Structures are given as structure tokens and as C-alpha cells.
Amino acid sequence: MATEATDATGGGLVFHPMDQFIIKPMFGDGDIGLFTITNSAFWMILAIIVIVALMVVGTRSRAIVPTRSQSVAELAYGFVYKMIEDVTGKDAVVYFPYIMTLFMFIVTANFLGLIPTSFTTTSHFAVTIILALAVFLTVTILGFVKNGAGFLGLFWVSSAPLPLRPVLAIIELISYFVRPVSHSIRLAGNVMAGHAVIKVFAGFAAIWTIAPVSVLAIAAMYGLEILVAFIQAYVFTILTCVYLKDALHPHH
Amino acid sequence: MATEPINEEIAGTCVDSYGSAVGMPQLCFEWFPNQILWLVITLVVIFLVLSRIALPRIAAVLAERQGTIDSDISAAETLKLQAEAAEAAYQKALTDARAQAQGIAKETRAAIQKDLDAAIEKADTEIAAKTAQSEKAIADIRASALDSVEIVAKEAAVDLVQALGINANDADIVAAVDSQLKG
Known part of the structure; x- marks a missing residue:
């Protein structure tokens, strides 16, 4: 991480906190096609894979007294x-698999993103x-299908x-x-900001006098990001529920 | 954080010659189709896995667990009722036994009392008979004693008269004593 902070041409401290978001082919080089x-x-x-x-x-054991992983799944x-x-x-429980998919994907992706270098x-x-x-789109279409013009209420x-x-x-x-x-911006913005801030602190760690403070700050930010990873998934899901409620019961 | 907008012309060079990001990689539209495609694939796979396998399975496990808990609770309820019934039966048996014991004791006491009363009555009659007999005997003795006194008195009077030297008929003396005794 420290090597990225010092630009070879400039010699001074140059941060590239956004480099971690660059999309590149995972295997080999080349252009990024559709697939x-x-x-x-x-x-x-x-x-x-993690969700499966x-x-x-x-x-898989379908235990009456759950194992640890089954307990988490049930939770x-x-x-x-x-x-x-x-x-x-x-x-609204008929839409449960749909909302569960959103929640599981976001929460898993957020936490996988917290693994260093991921x-x-x-x-x-x-x-x-x-x-x-x-x-x-789901909420809007569902609103009109369920309530007709009454959705405009x-x-x-x-x-x-x-x-x-x-x-x-x-x-x-x-x-x-x-x-x-x-x-959408709430979720991406929160996750991006946290990762970028951690990267900036990591850049400061190149200066050895600041390094201890920087490492502490990274640890603190990481703790905060663990919180954010869950909370943003929760917020996204609960807002989906709120929007879905508008579609099913449009009258205040 | 550099946020200069990326237009279509330099979108092909979202990464500069040093391999660093130009602006926000999030706004590099060149990568959008790939990201969206893989996102849709991911979501469809997760949705299928969850809705076909995972969620019905977890729902079944939770329902089964709830069922087990409910049946266990109802079984416990039944057992508790049975225990209560058993306790009530036990209490009832205890009360009955106590009442029965009291009845038996009472009957026994009554029977004993009856025997006792009979015995006392019998003893009383016997005592009364004995007393009457004794009284009769005493009366006889008393009567015979009076007769004896009379005889003795007559004899004594006759003897006394003879001793005084008065010549008198014995029958007259006896008659005189009789009249004195009656008088």
C-alpha cells in the first residue's frame, strides 16, 4: 500500500485512493468485454459461493437444534x-425471496469488500x-397492477x-x-467513502512519524466500516420494504 | 478526490498511463455493461438458490422446530394435568381413608360402649339383687332377734317371779309380759 502512495515521478506524497475501484480483468490482461x-x-x-x-x-443437516452455520442462516x-x-x-411475505436476495447480496458483498486487497x-x-x-420498477409496476389508478393516490x-x-x-x-x-447513491457512496478514507490513511502511513497514528486510524475506520457494511445493507433492505408498502397500500 | 467529469472521448482511457484511475472509476461507463451483466447473473443465481433451495428448507426447519416445541409443550401440559389428577385422586383416597378410619373408630367405640353399658346394667341388677337379699336377711335376723328378746323376756320374767318366791301361774306371767311388750 505504501508504495502506491509515493508517485515515482513526483517524489512527494501522492494518493490514489480511487485506484482500488478500477475494474480490470481478473485473469490476464486485455480489454474488458461484456463477458x-x-x-x-x-x-x-x-x-x-459464500451465500450458497x-x-x-x-x-444441509436441517437440524432441529441448529449448528452454528445453520443458526446464522436462520438468523x-x-x-x-x-x-x-x-x-x-x-x-408482503410473498416478496420475501426477492428482498432476501437483495439483502444477502448487499451484506455479503459489503463484508467481502472488507477483506484487505479485495x-x-x-x-x-x-x-x-x-x-x-x-x-x-418493481414497486411502480406492482403499485399499478395491484391498485390500478388508485396508486396515484x-x-x-x-x-x-x-x-x-x-x-x-x-x-x-x-x-x-x-x-x-x-x-443507490447512499449505498455506493457510503461504501466507497469508507474504503477511500482507509486508503488515504494508508497513504499517510508512508511517513514513519505519522505511521502509528495512521495505523490506529485505519483500525478505527475498519471498525466503523464493519458497522457501515451491515447498516447500509439493512437500510437498503428496509427502504425496499417501505417502498413496497407504498405499492401495496398507497393510501396514507 | 478528483471528480472531473469523464466524457465519452476519454472514457476509453479510464486509467492513465501510470495505471491510476482518472477521476472516479465509478463513473467510467465503459465498464458498465460488464458490471451490470455480472450483477444480473449474480442476482438471478442467488434468487434461484434462495427461493428454490435455501428459503423453503429454512422455513421447513423453523416450522418443524416450532411444531416440535408446540407438541412438547402440549405433552408437558398433558403430563401436568395427569399429575394433577393423580394428586387429586391421592388426596381423595387419603380423605376417604381418614373418614373410614374415623367411622371404624366410632363404631368400635359405640360397640365397646354398648358392651360396657350392658355389663354395668347387669352388674347393677346383680348388686340390687344382692342388696335386696341382704336386706331381707337383715330383716329376718332383726325379726328373729325381736322374737328371741320376747322369749328371753318371758323366761326372765318367769324366773324372776319364781326367784321372788311369788307363786304364780307361768301362763299369767307370759300374758302379763306380752301385754307389757305391746303396751
Whole structure:
């Protein structure tokens, strides 16, 4: 890490905190085609493997008294299931596999990203925008399918005074379309910022007088990032539940 | 953090000649199709694995566990009821036995009392008979004693009269004593 901090040409301290987000082919060199297994693809496949190991291999004994891995799988299951029940309602449990997929992917990718020298797939807008757009489109389509034109009642705040309602409708409409943007940038931004800050501290570690402070700061940031990795997955999932609730019950 | 926008022309060189990122790699649209493709593949695989295998399995395990717990609790409930019934039966048996014992004791006491009363009564009659007999005997003795006194008195009177030298008929003396005794 320290070698990256000093630019060979400049001689002074030059940070490249964003270099860790560069996408490159995992095996060999060359251009990045559509199907090239890049570092991003590699860590996504690793995420699949981890999820399968936890949720399928870990629960293979189907024990009444769970083993450790089965316990964790059940914990994740119960966590998301209860979230959907509490936030969206009992009629939303049919969408449980969909939300569970989002949660498991994000939380696994976030934690895999915390392994030193790994690549964090959820730090890229391309990934989070697709995740957020999938939620946005699902919610919007589901809202119209379930409620027809009644879904537009979401924007017509019937509890507000009548003159205010058109104004509120415009605000509600804007906020509705900003949802996928905030939804995706929140996740990628948090993950990216944490990793970049750790990299900047790592760059400072090249100066030996600052190094102890820098290492301590990296340790502290790492602890914070562990928290962020879970919390951002949780926030993304719970917001999905909230949006889904709007689709199923658009009336306030 | 350099954030200058990346336009289409230099998008092909998201990485500079030193291998460092130009701007934010997140905004390098050249890599988007690859990332999105692999993301979709990943999500579909995870979704299939979760919805087909993992989630039904965990749901079954949780339901089975809940079932086991419920049946265990109901079995415990049944056993508890049985234990309570057994205890009630035991208490009832104890009470019955106690009542029975009291009954037997009472009966025994009554029987003993009856025997005792009979014996006392018999003894009383015997005592009364004996007393009457004794009284009769005493009365006889007393009567015979009075007769004896009379005889003795007559004899003594006759003797006394003879001793005084008065010549008198014995029958007159006896008659005189009789009249004195009656008087």
C-alpha cells in the first residue's frame, strides 16, 4: 500500500485512493468485454459461493437444534422475514425471496469488500443503480397492477388541506422519482467513502512519524466500516420494504 | 478526490498511463455493461438458490422446530394435568381413608360402649339383687332377734317371779309380759 502512495515521478506524497475501484480483468490482461471475468465479476461470484455455503451447505443437516452455520442462516432469514412483516405487512411475505436476495447480496458483498486487497462490488454506481432501479420498477409496476389508478393516490395527500394538495403532489412526485437515486447513491457512496478514507490513511502511513497514528486510524475506520457494511445493507433492505408498502397500500 | 467529469472521448482511457484511475472509476461507463451483466447473473443465481433451495428448507426447519416445541409443550401440559389428577385422586383416597378410619373408630367405640353399658346394667341388677337379699336377711335376723328378746323376756320374767318366791301361774306371767311388750 505504501508504495502506491509515493508517485515515482513526483517524489512527494501522492494518493490514489480511487485506484482500488478500477475494474480490470481478473485473469490476464486485455480489454474488458461484456463477458470478461473482471475483479468485480470475480467478487460477485465469490459472493454467490459464500451465500450458497451459508444458506444451502450450512443448513444441509436441517437440524432441529441448529449448528452454528445453520443458526446464522436462520438468523438472516428471521431478520429479513420479520422486517418485511413489520414494515410492509403480512401480505408482503410473498416478496420475501426477492428482498432476501437483495439483502444477502448487499451484506455479503459489503463484508467481502472488507477483506484487505479485495474488490467491493457494491461501491460501484453501476451495481447499486441497477439494484435501486429494480426496486423502483418493481414497486411502480406492482403499485399499478395491484391498485390500478388508485396508486396515484400515493401522491394526493388526502389528509392535507385542499389548496395544499397540488403542491404536495408535485413534491411527492419529485421525491418519488428521486428515490432510486438516493437509494443507490447512499449505498455506493457510503461504501466507497469508507474504503477511500482507509486508503488515504494508508497513504499517510508512508511517513514513519505519522505511521502509528495512521495505523490506529485505519483500525478505527475498519471498525466503523464493519458497522457501515451491515447498516447500509439493512437500510437498503428496509427502504425496499417501505417502498413496497407504498405499492401495496398507497393510501396514507 | 478528483471528480472531473469523464466524457465519452476519454472514457476509453479510464486509467492513465501510470495505471491510476482518472477521476472516479465509478463513473467510467465503459465498464458498465460488464458490471451490470455480472450483477444480473449474480442476482438471478442467488434468487434461484434462495427461493428454490435455501428459503423453503429454512422455513421447513423453523416450522418443524416450532411444531416440535408446540407438541412438547402440549405433552408437558398433558403430563401436568395427569399429575394433577393423580394428586387429586391421592388426596381423595387419603380423605376417604381418614373418614373410614374415623367411622371404624366410632363404631368400635359405640360397640365397646354398648358392651360396657350392658355389663354395668347387669352388674347393677346383680348388686340390687344382692342388696335386696341382704336386706331381707337383715330383716329376718332383726325379726328373729325381736322374737328371741320376747322369749328371753318371758323366761326372765318367769324366773324372776319364781326367784321372788311369788307363786304364780307361768301362763299369767307370759300374758302379763306380752301385754307389757305391746303396751
